[in-house]
Amino acid sequence: MTTSVRSHPVYAAVYDRYNRGAERTWLGEARALALSHARGQVLEIGAGTGMNLLRYRDVEKVVATEPDPAYRRRLRRRVPEAQVPVEVVDAPAERLPFPDASFDTVVSTLTLCSVDDPARSAAELRRVLRPDGALLLVEHVQTDAGGFVRAAQHASVPFWRLFVGGCRTNRPTLRTLAGAGFEVKELDRFNPPHVPFVMFPFVVAVASPTEGKAG
Ligand SMILES: C[S@@+](CC[C@H](N)C(=O)[O-])C[C@H]1O[C@@H](n2cnc3c(N)ncnc32)[C@H](O)[C@@H]1O
Numbered sequence: 648m649t650t651s652v653r654s655h656p657v658y659a660a661v662y663d664r665y666n667r668g669a670e671r672t673w674l675g676e677a678r679a680l681a682l683s684h685a686r687g688q689v690l691e692i693g694a695g696t697g698m699n700l701l702r703y704r705d706v707e708k709v710v711a712t713e714p715d716p717a718y719r720r721r722l723r724r725r726v727p728e729a730q731v732p733v734e735v736v737d738a739p740a741e742r743l744p745f746p747d748a749s750f751d752t753v754v755s756t757l758t759l760c761s762v763d764d765p766a767r768s769a770a771e772l773r774r775v776l777r778p779d780g781a782l783l784l785v786e787h788v789q790t791d792a793g794g795f796v797r798a799a800q801h802a803s804v805p806f807w808r809l810f811v812g813g814c815r816t817n818r819p820t821l822r823t824l825a826g827a828g829f830e831v832k833e834l835d836r837f838n839p840p841h842v843p844f845v846m847f848p849f850v851v852a853v854a855s856p857t858e859g860k861a862g
Pocket residue numbers: 652692693694695696697698699713714715718738739740741755756757758761762763764812813814
């Protein structure tokens with residue numbers, strides 16, 4: 648199992664500026680839509696520079712995990728601005744240092760594209776989420792259409808991963824989550840403006856653990 652995460656200090660340093668336009672338009676809206684379902688004890692994985700922190704309301708506490716020290720420094724700086732209690736924890740999604748069924752809500756925004764082991768991460772999200780809990784997502788995923796777009800998603804991975812902070816353009820994240828025992832209850836797919844087509848589609852989703860043991 649891979650659990651040591653490569654640091655991306657340059658990408659972390661430019662992240663907020665790079666995304667500023669998107670945050671003002673579609674990305675901020677997508678975050679707000681997903682986070683409107685957050686409640687109780689919240690776990691956010693790969694919280695980055697903390698772009699979600701200011702958006703949490705009416706939750707008991709947010710545990711914001713971030714394994715990359717370059718992001719984590721920026722994340723900690725945002726904590727005092729949050730409206731809810733926030734604890735920052737150094738942990739990869741593949742190995743979460745929390746007991747089973749300890750969170751009401753798990754949040755991943757633009758993180759499952761970057762983890763090293765998506766299946767292991769999905770299994771960990773399933774493990775720490777309560778049976779009646781919700782997984783909230785804003786992610787870009789592999790296209791359902793085959794052909795040129797999917798081929799371009801696969802082909803762009805080595806370049807993209809290098810220059811876009813470890814992000815992979817070809818992750819079938821919803822299928823990975825289904826394999827880990829999640830059922831998508833609400834799903835909004837969209838192709839945002841001014842975004843390279845290899846990242847299409849984006850999804851805002853709410854998923855629940857399926858009954859019984861994780862798949
Ligand atoms: C594109 S950034 C997204 C940051 C933040 N979630 C957001 O919405 O702005 C990808 C994030 O995934 C984190 N990441 C990379 N590998 C990870 C892993 N194995 N486990 C958890 N987070 C990871 C990175 O450190 C980074 O913070």
